[in-house]
Amino acid sequence: RGTVGFNYRNAPAVAYARELIASGELGTVTHVRVRLFSDYAAHPDSALTWRYERARGGGGVLGDLASHGVDLARFLLGDIESLAADTAVFIPERARPTGATAGHTLATGGELGPVENEDYVNCLLRFASGARGVLEASRVSVGEQNNYGFEVHGTKGAVFWDYRRMGELGVGHGTSYQDQPVSTVFVGPGHGEYGAFQPGAANAMGYDDLKVIEARNFLRSVTEGTSYGPTLEDAVHSATALDAMSRSAAQRTWVSLG
Template sequence: MIGAGFMGAAHSQGWRVAPRFFDLPLAPEMSVLVGRDAARTRDAADTWGWNESSTDWREIVERPDIDVVDIVTPGDSHAEIALAALAAGKHVLCEKPLANTVDEARRMAAAADDAATRGIRSMVGFTYRRLPATTFARDLVAAGRLGEIRQVRAEYLQDWLSDADAPLTWRLQKDRAGSGSLGDIGAHAVDLTEYITGQHLTRVAGVLETIVSERPVLAASSGLSGTAGADRGPVTVDDLALFTGRLENGALASFEASRFRLGRKNALRVEISGSDGALSFDLESPNELQFYDATLPASEQGFRRILVTEPEHPYMGAWWPTGHMLGYEHGFTHQAKDFVEAVADGRDPRPSFADGLHVQRVLDAVAQSSGADGVWTGVDRASAPASDSRAFAAS
């Protein structure tokens, strides 16, 4: 695994736990953790359960004893590492968004397609697809329980940047992160909407806003570590993204991604309305799904709360007795499980690098629209992979 920050901890949890709760056809071995700082990386490797640590990712991806490369670095290095790993014959899992630019994502998707002809698999880490509630929502839509999809509202709201004196980290620098709230959390809202509905966005119109334009510079800049000094530097990404979009069937969708919504800590919300029903999901209540069945008599209609903790629900059969909750980290366990099973089965996992390229094109179209006073902007259809009509995972 290349990257030893917050996502490194989350992915490590997934790799460590997956073979202990799921009967995997292959046994993942947590061989090497790679980071920039030797001492910190060695400590992280010991804490998270990696056999060894390194500061040289190029040497690691060439090692014959390494089969999988998991990329959890900032976006500016995704393309270089993924391309090298695929060329070296390694299966690749890469955190979202796939890259910082459409051109980088296009090259990654092309390399992944070429590698697939040699049996090398790749996947992008849109982990919220793998929550039991969101996968079950996808099952309900695929089964026709909502009828024709008519409207979608999706938003991902956080407040960790609301303090204007919060330090200037890499997530606020375009050359490192690619974009701000749009790519960091808006990408999740886009992917989850398309995953649940089974439809892609064809055009978008929106606006990006940077609310705080300067922030204190870290004295020692390395991720979220360091001490904020008196100097201030420019914020070169968006703090807030608002946009609308059209799905393939013409349904209208609205999106918001904000890291300034006070009181919202990690509120990824998706509400989908159809001709026969509706559903609503909120990541701050991750074990619940709200479902409205419009085919019932009027006297019985209304949103009902489904506690998605039954063995019959996706992934839940491997976990705890009915009614016992899962948390944020379980999505990474399910991600590791699904990736290993796909590699063992010799099939390409989803979401693919092609899926990641499509989301990157959506983000790029939003940015283009914002620069053109919010005009409708098309999403390149060449980037949209074929829809996957089945639910990705089973219980």
């Protein structure tokens, strides 16, 4: 039993999006686009820390950002059946740091070493439900800071979420099909864990609040003996998908998650 730090699904707007999908109000979900764009490794002088080494950091943006994207995709649309991915290293060498590092330290003048894991991934997804998806993640996107989110489309509607406007969900559903209006819903006490933080809609929650929810889920998992929030099983599913993305990119083929 335990809880895993897939914190983005703790956002009340994400919980609401999942509810809307499950209720059938969007019709049958046809496709999703999940994006995780960041610039944290975009500076060419960003030091060659543990992050860029296979032995100490494992994967690159796959583990760091795409892992969250896979969890969001599964949380919203259910299990992934197969995928086809491509990866790239856009900054192949970085300078070794000369001292201890924390965060994204810059290091100029040091000896250059190879970046051993991917800066970027794009991936086509097929879900067990028949829905299709596109997941894209980058750690080197100049001009992007925490541009994480999704667009989910169904036969009767759509939902749109941007982490940077965490408390808002774009919702379009009804009977129009074409020219369907999209409204911005400010999440409130009826959505996810929002009511534990704020008494009324449109009061801002922040990243730290998602971590508070994560900590509570973890403590409840320990004390009550039942898993709350994203489980270890969810982490295994995410890791399996990331492993499949690596294989798919290396072999240039679709990979089934079996």
